[in-house]
Amino acid sequence: MSKTLFDKIWEKHIVKTIDGGPSVLYIDRHFIHEVTSPQAFTGLNKRGIKVFRPAQTIATADHNVPTLNQHLPIKEELSRLQVEALKKNCAQHGVELYGLGHPFQGIVHVIGPELGITQPGMTIVCGDSHTSTHGAFGSIAFGIGTSEVEMVLATQCLLQSKPKLMRINVDGVLNKGVVSKDIVLYILSKITASGATGYAVEFAGSAIRSLSMEARMTICNMSIEMGGRCGLIAPDETTFNYIKGRAFAPKDAAWDESMAYWKSLYSDNDAVFDKEYHFKAEDIEPMITYGTNPGMGIGISEKIPTTETINENDKSGLSKSLTYMGLQQGSNIKGQKIDYVFIGSCTNSRIEDLRMVASFVKGKKKANDVEVWVVPGSKQVEAQAIAEGIDKIFEEAGFMLRQPGCSACLGMNEDKIPAGKYCISTSNRNFEGRQGAGARTLLASPLTAAAAAITGVVTDVRELLN
Amino acid sequence: MKAITTINSRFVPVNVENIDTDQIIPARFLKATTKEGFGKNLFRDWRYENDDETKPKKDFPLNQPAYSGEILVAGKNFGCGSSREHAAWAILDAGFRVVVSSFFADIFKNNALNNGVLPVQVSDAFLHKIFAQDSNTELTVDLEKQRITINATNEQEHFDINSYKKTCLLNGYDDIDFLLSIKEDIQKFETLTT
Ligand code: SF4
Numbered sequence: 332m333s334k335t336l337f338d339k340i341w342e343k344h345i346v347k348t349i350d351g352g353p354s355v356l357y358i359d360r361h362f363i364h365e366v367t368s369p370q371a372f373t374g375l376n377k378r379g380i381k382v383f384r385p386a387q388t389i390a391t392a393d394h395n396v397p398t399l400n401q402h403l404p405i406k407e408e409l410s411r412l413q414v415e416a417l418k419k420n421c422a423q424h425g426v427e428l429y430g431l432g433h434p435f436q437g438i439v440h441v442i443g444p445e446l447g448i449t450q451p452g453m454t455i456v457c458g459d460s461h462t463s464t465h466g467a468f469g470s471i472a473f474g475i476g477t478s479e480v481e482m483v484l485a486t487q488c489l490l491q492s493k494p495k496l497m498r499i500n501v502d503g504v505l506n507k508g509v510v511s512k513d514i515v516l517y518i519l520s521k522i523t524a525s526g527a528t529g530y531a532v533e534f535a536g537s538a539i540r541s542l543s544m545e546a547r548m549t550i551c552n553m554s555i556e557m558g559g560r561c562g563l564i565a566p567d568e569t570t571f572n573y574i575k576g577r578a579f580a581p582k583d584a585a586w587d588e589s590m591a592y593w594k595s596l597y598s599d600n601d602a603v604f605d606k607e608y609h610f611k612a613e614d615i616e617p618m619i620t621y622g623t624n625p626g627m628g629i630g631i632s633e634k635i636p637t638t639e640t641i642n643e644n645d646k647s648g649l650s651k652s653l654t655y656m657g658l659q660q661g662s663n664i665k666g667q668k669i670d671y672v673f674i675g676s677c678t679n680s681r682i683e684d685l686r687m688v689a690s691f692v693k694g695k696k697k698a699n700d701v702e703v704w705v706v707p708g709s710k711q712v713e714a715q716a717i718a719e720g721i722d723k724i725f726e727e728a729g730f731m732l733r734q735p736g737c738s739a740c741l742g743m744n745e746d747k748i749p750a751g752k753y754c755i756s757t758s759n760r761n762f763e764g765r766q767g768a769g770a771r772t773l774l775a776s777p778l779t780a781a782a783a784a785i786t787g788v789v790t791d792v793r794e795l796l797n
Numbered sequence: 798m799k800a801i802t803t804i805n806s807r808f809v810p811v812n813v814e815n816i817d818t819d820q821i822i823p824a825r826f827l828k829a830t831t832k833e834g835f836g837k838n839l840f841r842d843w844r845y846e847n848d849d850e851t852k853p854k855k856d857f858p859l860n861q862p863a864y865s866g867e868i869l870v871a872g873k874n875f876g877c878g879s880s881r882e883h884a885a886w887a888i889l890d891a892g893f894r895v896v897v898s899s900f901f902a903d904i905f906k907n908n909a910l911n912n913g914v915l916p917v918q919v920s921d922a923f924l925h926k927i928f929a930q931d932s933n934t935e936l937t938v939d940l941e942k943q944r945i946t947i948n949a950t951n952e953q954e955h956f957d958i959n960s961y962k963k964t965c966l967l968n969g970y971d972d973i974d975f976l977l978s979i980k981e982d983i984q985k986f987e988t989l990t991t
Contacts, residue, residue, distance in 0.1 A: 346986040347979065352961025355979065357986055367881065369830035374973070383980075395828070409828035416830050460880040460904060476882035476908035477832075478971070486976040488983055492959065494903075524815065525874045528903060558877060560903055624815055624877075647814055647872075741824045762819040762878060764842050 333599035335496055336565050337531045340471045340596065344454045346488060353490040359453040360387055361483045362439045363426070365417040366394045366743070367458030371481035372420040382424040384487045389448060390421050390428040393438045394743050398706050398733035401431050410744060424484075435578075437709020437735045440464040440677035444548060445711055447577025451566035451593040456483055460555045461677050461759065467547035468574070469566035469596045471531070474555065494560040495529055495605040498598070500536035503612035508793040510687070511546035512679060512757065512776035514538065515553040516618035516628045518610065523644040524626035528558030530606065533598060538612035539564060544573040545683040552678045553759050556625040565597040617792055620761050620774040621664055622652035627761075629664060631779065631791045637661045655763050656771050657751070665789050667773075669753050672697075672784040673766070674730075675706030676740035676758035679777050682715050684757070688730075688781045689721040691792075697729040698787030704746065705730050706738040730784065742767045755783045798913040800969035804895050804938045805948075807866035809858050811840070812928050816871055817878035818905065822887040835883055836890030859891075863932040870897045870927050870936075875916075876905025885912045895938050897945065899924040910962050911971060917945055923954045940967060 334342075346355040363371075368390075375382070382388060395410035397403075405411035414431065421428040429435040435442055440461050443449040449465045455472035456462060458480040465472035475489065482489055499522075501514055519526075532554045539547065547564050554562025571593065574580045581589045616630040627645055629635065637660040641649050653660060658667070674680070674688055685707060697703050705725055707713040713735055716722055725732045739746040740758040742765070748754040750769025757780050761772035773789065782792040826838045844859055846852035853860040869888060875898040876884060885908040888896060896909060897917045909916045917938055919927075927936065927947060935948040940963065946953045958966075965971065976983075 343990070346983055349961050352959055355976065355983075357983070357990075366827050370832050370882075373831065378973075378977075380977075413828055413830060458880060458882075460878070462880075474880035474904055476880055476885070476904060476911060478882060478908065478911035478973070482973050482976055485973055486980060486983055487987075488976050490961075490972045490976070524877060525900065525902075528874070528877075528900070558874075558902060624817070645815075651813075741819075743824050743827065760817075760819070760878065762817045764823055765819050768823070768842060768848060 333601045335598040335602040335604065336469060336533055336563060336596055337471065337496055340452055340454065341493060343452070353492045356454060356489050356491045358456050358483050358487055358489060360389065360443070360448060360455045362443055362455070362457035362462070363388060363390045363480065364394055364439050364457070364459065365392050365413040367477050368420065368480055369413060369416045370477050371484055372424070374481040375484055378485070380485055382426060382484045385425040387487060388426045388484065389443070390417060390426050391436055391439050391442055392417055392430045394737045394741065396431055396736040397744050398736050398738045398746055401734045407745065434710050437711065438677045438680065438737055440552065441681060441708030441712065444468065444544070445577065445709060447574050447580035450574060450589065451570060452596050456489065461552050463554045463559065463562045464548050464552040464677055466551040466554070466561050466563035467544060468570055469563055469593070471561055471563065473561040494531045496533070497527055497530040497559070497606040498533045498535055498604040499608045499610070501534070501538040501610045501612055502536040503538055505538060505612045506616065508617055508778060508796050509615050510776045510778060511542050511549040513615055513618045515550045516620065516625070516774065517615045519553065519556055519626045520618065520628040521610070522557055522608065523642060524556060524624040525558045525644065526626070527554065530559055532557065532559040532562045534562060534564050540567065543683060544569055545681045548681070549678055553625065556759055566593050617776060617779045619664055619779060619789060621656065621658055622649070623655055623761055623763050625759060625761060625774060627652060628774065631665055631789070635660060635662050635664055665791060667753065667789040669701055669755050669783045669788060671748050671752060671754035672701060672703040672780050673706070673739045673754055673756040673758065674777055674780055675704065675708070675738050677708065678759045679757035680706060680708030680712065682712050684777045685712065685716050685721055686719070688777050689724045691778060691781045692728040692730065692785065693724050695728055695785050697784045701784055701787050703730040703784045704733055704739060706733045707735050709735050739766050741765060742770070755780045755789065798969050798971045801894055801913060801915050801940050801966050803940065804867055805935060806868050807864070807933065807935050808868040808870045808897070808927070809864045809866060810928055811858055811869065811871045814872035815874045815877060818876060818881050818884040819878055821876065821884040822881065827881060827883050832886045833890060835887035836892065839887040839891045867893055868895045868897060868936050868938065869893045870924070873898060873900045873921065875901050877902040880904045882908040882912070885909045885914055889914050897924070897927065910966065913966065913969070915940060915966060917956045919945060919954050919956060926952060
């Protein structure tokens with residue numbers, strides 16, 4: 332019988348199925364961080380049990396960490412306590428921690444792939460919704476809550492019901508100035524922020540195949556913003572070449588064995604999906620959001636929708652959103668004044684993102700009244716950027732290169748956008764207050780964000796590309 | 798986990814769609830290392846002027862004495878956004894045992910069930926009927942029969958719940974108890990696949 336990519340991985344990881352209930356799913360890799368793990372460890376300690384498979388658990392500190400002066404103790408007391416609790420819990424349970432000061436530290440969804448821990452055909456979970464990022468390698472990867480973190484720590488398993496399956500095909504060639512972030516914002520604007528709820532989403536088609544691994548991660552990262560349980564892309568030569576030689580990638584005979592499995596991971600030709608969408612790459616222009624959920628996006632040359640033109644799903648929320656955002660129905664988004672630019676987060680903080688921004692801003696200067704933060708996704712990304720001289724380009728442009736962490740993506744550390752200010756951000760969520768109470772977030776690609784940094788207003792990057 | 802059988806109570810309506818977890822519990826309150834005490838920050842930024850507890854926003858239902866009870870009723874697509882279980886803890890800690898909506902985000906639904914909070918998914922039409930009731934109306938949620946009733950009008954609707962989760966909730970068991978009980982199967986699975 333023909334199978335989808337998802338089916339193939341799922342079936343291989345079922346320990347048992349409960350009558351009329353969920354399945355017991357075996358988890359290959361478990362990432363943890365300081366915010367969603369402390370209560371799980373407390374739970375284990377209360378039950379008097381140890382982490383069942385510590386070697387399959389990897390920890391880092393990312394959500395709370397400062398992005399300046401990381402060598403100093405964390406000033407904010409509660410953040411410091413969480414980071415310390417993680418350290419203590421990892422030591423007690425024998426879990427490897429890439430904490431502050433470690434050369435592998437970084438945003439959990441950036442370090443897994445760059446270290447070669449994330450591999451095709453795996454089941455991967457983390458107490459963080461953007462775990463969907465790892466699906467770019469052809470794995471089943473999804474976010475879980477803290478009770479589930481405790482389950483995985485205790486048993487390396489989870490109880491899960493099989494989601495429905497959706498395939499989103501994007502075919503064709505991308506226009507100039509359009510990158511993977513625009514693809515995913517475009518899909519979101521079409522299917523809305525709840526369009527994939529209950530589904531595992533496979534991304535396919537020639538436009539997806541043509542993307543680099545890092546660009547694919549940006550797409551899978553935001554599959555959760557459509558409500559998807561996870562997003563995945565079948566592995567191919569691009570995937571294998573990316574993994575080869577990384578710190579925890581299989582080597583020698585183990586590599587050949589892995590490759591044999593990895594090459595079997597694709598949806599069979601006549602595999603059936605519960606729902607399928609087709610989009611054309613040529614229809615996509617640089618995208619930007621105007622509202623307070625990631626589905627509220629438009630092409631940069633389009634006007635903000637009105638109650639008459641908006642899709643049914645966002646109708647009731649439109650005026651509330653626009654009041655919060657201080658924007659008008661039916662007006663242009665282009666030309667909107669910007670106060671902050673945030674280039675970072677697990678969506679767009681990898682070395683390719685920084686390279687893309689650097690090659691665009693080289694020789695240009697930021698607008699005077701704009702503050703620009705570039706926050707690399709990991710220590711390794713930071714080191715690479717410095718080795719390539721990207722730090723110098725940023726310095727000359729007036730962009731501030733900070734140290735790795737989640738930063739202004741969710742404003743848990745001191746990197747917050749002040750109330751009422753506009754921030755064009757490469758992150759994944761524009762919810763009310765996400766970047767700080769009252770902050771106004773416009774989601775866009777690194778290129779579009781960089782263009783706004785230079786002009787000080789929302790800009791069509793294509794006009795600045797030659 | 799505390800068992801649920803039947804809840805008969807008034808309800809608190811928050812008639813907004815797409816309520817995301819950042820609204821349920823803003824990120825700045827996620828720094829605790831225990832599960833308790835989140836209730837007072839539930840819907841924090843909708844509840845207070847300028848984050849000031851002495852200035853409650855009068856029009857927000859949680860601040861109106863007319864509304865109370867163990868049932869929270871919210872617009873479609875409740876709990877979207879992050880995986881933070883703190884959202885479920887905050888709802889439980891604020892005294893709610895049931896959330897009614899016409900659509901729930903996946904991760905939130907799991908998190909709620911894992912903490913003894915029952916998500917009751919009803920039709921849009923039924924949800925609107927609840928929102929149209931006055932603040933004294935009581936609802937009855939009967940988990941055994943999988944039925945929600947508006948007591949004043951006796952209108953009812955059936956709701957779905959996975960039968961395994963239902964047994965867990967009725968008895969107050971959690972998934973970890975179950976998984977720990979099948980550890981031998983898990984070990985056997987590991988030796989077979991490696
Ligand atoms: S960068 Fe943002 S979205 Fe990604 S893990 Fe950190 S907080 Fe979550």
